[in-house]
Amino acid sequence: MITVERLRRSFGDLVAVDDVSFEVRDGEILGLLGPNGAGKTTTLCMISGVLKPDSGRVLVDGRDIWLEPTVVKRHLGVVPQEVAVYEDLTARDNLSFWGSLYGLSGSELKERVDEGLSRVGLADRAGDRVKSFSGGMKRRLNLCMGLLHRPRFLLLDEPTVGIDPQARLNILEVIRGVAAGGTTVLYTTHYMEEAQELCDRIAIIDHGRILTVGTLDELTRLAGEAEVLRLTGGFAGGEARDRLQAIAGVRVLQAGDGSAMLSVAAGGPGLLAVLPAVLASGLALDDVSIQRPNLQSVFISLTGRELRD
Amino acid sequence: MAAFQILRRDLLRYLRNPGRTALLFAIPLMMAAIFAVVFGGHGDGDGITIRVLLWDEDDSLLGRLLQGAGDRPESEGRLEVVPVGPEGVEMMNRGDASALVHLPKGFTRAVIDGTPTAIEVVKNPAQRFLPLVVEEGVVLGATVLSAGSRALRPELDVISSFLDADHRPEDAAVASLSASFNRRAKQFDLYLFPPVVRLEAVDVGAAKGEEASAKKPQGIAAVLSVFLPGFAILGVLFLAQSATRDMLHDRETGVVRQLLTAPVTPASYLVGKCLSVLVVSAAGLGLLVAAGVAAGVAWGPPLAVAAVVVAAAVAASGTLLLVMSVVGSERQGDALATIVIMSWCMLGGAFVPLAQMPAFLHPIARTTLVYWATSAFSSLIAGGGIADILPNLAVLAGGGALGIAIGAAVMGRRLARGAL
Numbered sequence: 001m002i003t004v005e006r007l008r009r010s011f012g013d014l015v016a017v018d019d020v021s022f023e024v025r026d027g028e029i030l031g032l033l034g035p036n037g038a039g040k041t042t043t044l045c046m047i048s049g050v051l052k053p054d055s056g057r058v059l060v061d062g063r064d065i066w067l068e069p070t071v072v073k074r075h076l077g078v079v080p081q082e083v084a085v086y087e088d089l090t091a092r093d094n095l096s097f098w099g100s101l102y103g104l105s106g107s108e109l110k111e112r113v114d115e116g117l118s119r120v121g122l123a124d125r126a127g128d129r130v131k132s133f134s135g136g137m138k139r140r141l142n143l144c145m146g147l148l149h150r151p152r153f154l155l156l157d158e159p160t161v162g163i164d165p166q167a168r169l170n171i172l173e174v175i176r177g178v179a180a181g182g183t184t185v186l187y188t189t190h191y192m193e194e195a196q197e198l199c200d201r202i203a204i205i206d207h208g209r210i211l212t213v214g215t216l217d218e219l220t221r222l223a224g225e226a227e228v229l230r231l232t233g234g235f236a237g238g239e240a241r242d243r244l245q246a247i248a249g250v251r252v253l254q255a256g257d258g259s260a261m262l263s264v265a266a267g268g269p270g271l272l273a274v275l276p277a278v279l280a281s282g283l284a285l286d287d288v289s290i291q292r293p294n295l296q297s298v299f300i301s302l303t304g305r306e307l308r309d
Numbered sequence: 310m311a312a313f314q315i316l317r318r319d320l321l322r323y324l325r326n327p328g329r330t331a332l333l334f335a336i337p338l339m340m341a342a343i344f345a346v347v348f349g350g351h352g353d354g355d356g357i358t359i360r361v362l363l364w365d366e367d368d369s370l371l372g373r374l375l376q377g378a379g380d381r382p383e384s385e386g387r388l389e390v391v392p393v394g395p396e397g398v399e400m401m402n403r404g405d406a407s408a409l410v411h412l413p414k415g416f417t418r419a420v421i422d423g424t425p426t427a428i429e430v431v432k433n434p435a436q437r438f439l440p441l442v443v444e445e446g447v448v449l450g451a452t453v454l455s456a457g458s459r460a461l462r463p464e465l466d467v468i469s470s471f472l473d474a475d476h477r478p479e480d481a482a483v484a485s486l487s488a489s490f491n492r493r494a495k496q497f498d499l500y501l502f503p504p505v506v507r508l509e510a511v512d513v514g515a516a517k518g519e520e521a522s523a524k525k526p527q528g529i530a531a532v533l534s535v536f537l538p539g540f541a542i543l544g545v546l547f548l549a550q551s552a553t554r555d556m557l558h559d560r561e562t563g564v565v566r567q568l569l570t571a572p573v574t575p576a577s578y579l580v581g582k583c584l585s586v587l588v589v590s591a592a593g594l595g596l597l598v599a600a601g602v603a604a605g606v607a608w609g610p611p612l613a614v615a616a617v618v619v620a621a622a623v624a625a626s627g628t629l630l631l632v633m634s635v636v637g638s639e640r641q642g643d644a645l646a647t648i649v650i651m652s653w654c655m656l657g658g659a660f661v662p663l664a665q666m667p668a669f670l671h672p673i674a675r676t677t678l679v680y681w682a683t684s685a686f687s688s689l690i691a692g693g694g695i696a697d698i699l700p701n702l703a704v705l706a707g708g709g710a711l712g713i714a715i716g717a718a719v720m721g722r723r724l725a726r727g728a729l
């Protein structure tokens with residue numbers, strides 16, 4: 001189990017990670033979901049022991065990674081956001097070097113390298129220099145490096161950004177397989193669909209703070225909506241927001257020039273009562289759609305913003 | 310141990326990139342070879358005599374430096390600088406010298422003011438190589454003056470006052486000059502272009518058949534013995550630059566960050582990188598020395614030479630590690646390293662033997678590790694033994710070790726802070 005306790009880290013005046021606590025339970029895939037700049041990478045770097053927290057601590061199976069770094073790091077596999085491989089070495093060179101850092105050698109190392117390469121579909125490019133690889137191939141190689149020593153804990157930082165759907169499927173498949181084998185996974189992403197599909201539980205992070213942690217069901221329930229109404233029309237200004245807010249049973253998630261989002265409480269008057277009230281409020285309404293609550297609406301209800309920039 | 314894995318991987322990278330590696334090693338060899346060819350075909354056993362006519366209408370700094378170089382007892386038989394007036398042109402037409410260097414009136418003023426001016430070099434067309442040497446030397450001087458006129462104006466004034474005074478300048482004055490020079494040196498690349506001082510090369514008359522000062526040919530080995538030590542040091546510095554720059558590359562590409570997620574401590578990463586810088590530097594220098602042996606250079610007692618190779622590799626590693634530890638990016642590192650290497654090589658006597666440099670530069674030369682390395686090789690070549698170069702070995706190893714320690718400590722602090 002990875003226990004993250006009250007991590008905090010600032011860069012100058014900017015508090016990148018602020019009092020972050022959560023735990024990754026044995027065998028689960030925990031998604032750390034947040035927009036650009038939320039503090040995901042900073043958090044992950046502190047968990048993996050490369051960035052010193054200003055305060056707080058990280059326990060891996062009860063051991064503090066900053067107190068016993070080499071012991072703990074043996075059990076961690078880390079796949080960074082930026083691909084960090086030696087371009088002038090071959091894929092096999094990179095993997096062999098990486099494995100040797102974990103004490104692998106000889107035929108065992110060779111077997112692991114071969115196994116890893118075929119797992120991520122790079123077996124036929126093993127002898128090519130990484131320089132000649134596409135972005136997706138480099139990412140798969142990086143994933144392979146993180147798995148080579150069969151870590152008990154796998155930390156991934158947005159491993160599917162900027163690659164084609166095929167490679168993405170491959171990566172997600174590999175991660176599922178690893179998790180099924182008992183590895184505990186912390187998966188960082190800003191893709192809601194990925195978090196929804198892949199993760200057992202999801203922690204939402206924004207502006208360096210964890211807003212909530214739970215399963216998809218728990219999160220949507222926690223957000224409290226039965227239904228989300230997306231309105232198209234003119235809703236700019238505080239007055240429009242006030243008028244919407246005045247409708248019974250409605251919480252305004254967001255109101256702007258082109259659109260507004262309302263959450264309609266489950267036990268309240270219901271959608272059928274809300275719509276006439278909107279029309280009666282005198283606001284320009286062009287279109288209405290009903291959304292099942294999902295991570296998007298959870299995020300909006302927590303932050304008042306959409307997840308996508 | 311992780312340090313050795315890192316060393317192994319770095320060496321593997323040299324093997325996987327044979328082209329780049331060959332180029333790294335070839336550049337200093339080629340430079341030394343060009344010098345050998347330039348000088349090698351001519352001159353007698355005692356060295357090469359270049360006769361230069363100096364027509365200095367301006368009584369300029371460059372003129373005085375040139376004149377001073379020719380006047381030194383050590384230049385006896387190598388460089389002869391003859392002050393002339395307008396009659397120098399006529400002397401050139403008679404083929405009296407390898408080249409005529411003409412510094413026009415107002416030259417110094419123009420350099421100090423940063424206004425364009427020109428040095429005229431009239432080459433003897435009957436000689437193939439020696440005039441080129443003069444031209445190269447003047448190009449170097451012109452480049453330095455160009456940069457200096459913009460970057461070093463206050464220091465130039467101080468140098469000028471040293472030259473005017475008839476007593477030896479105070480040590481403190483020299484030290485402060487060298488400190489302020491070092492400060493300025495950082496800005497050099499900004500100032501090199503466009504040049505303030507242009508070079509105008511003119512050939513006179515028609516070819517006069519055989520070279521006027523034709524002497525019996527001399528082996529390349531003797532010439533290499535003069536120049537290879539300096540170029541070998543230049544070469545090892547460039548190798549160390551390339552090897553240490555790798556650390557910045559690692560940092561910028563996130564490789565360090567990823568390495569530290571493995572059970573690798575910052576200390577073992579630094580030890581591994583320092584080892585590989587040392588090994589590459591020592592191997593490179595060893596190779597350059599071996600190339601010299603192949604060309605017939607008698608370096609001296611093998612053990613003593615090996616000691617210099619190792620000590621110079623330590624010195625080069627320490628110097629470059631220190632340079633790379635203070636910069637923010639790979640590009641900055643490259644710029645600063647090149648400036649440090651070139652100015653140290655110029656000041657330390659890697660290009661021009663110290664004996665031919667003006668006396669006031671000698672104390673400055675001694676502050677450079679280049680001087681201690683080059684002179685160690687030279688004194689072994691001149692027949693010295695290991696006892697003669699003990700101070701050199703001590704300075705090189707001590708200075709280098711200090712550089713490595715400070716450089717690694719600074720980088721280590723950065724790693725520990727997570728400034729990756």
Ligand SMILES: Nc1ncnc2c1ncn2[C@@H]1O[C@H](COP(=O)(O)OP(=O)(O)OP(=O)(O)O)[C@@H](O)[C@H]1O
Pocket residue numbers: 011014015016034035036037038039040041042043081190
């Ligand atoms: N080394 C650094 N120096 C200064 N500021 C930093 C540094 N690293 C991160 N930050 C800042 O900290 C905040 C969080 O950055 P972080 O990289 O953790 O975000 P992220 O959630 O990983 O974003 P992304 O999805 O874009 O990768 C950002 O505002 C970023 O600008």
Ligand SMILES: [Mg+2]
Pocket residue numbers: 040041042081157158
């Ligand atoms: Mg990130």
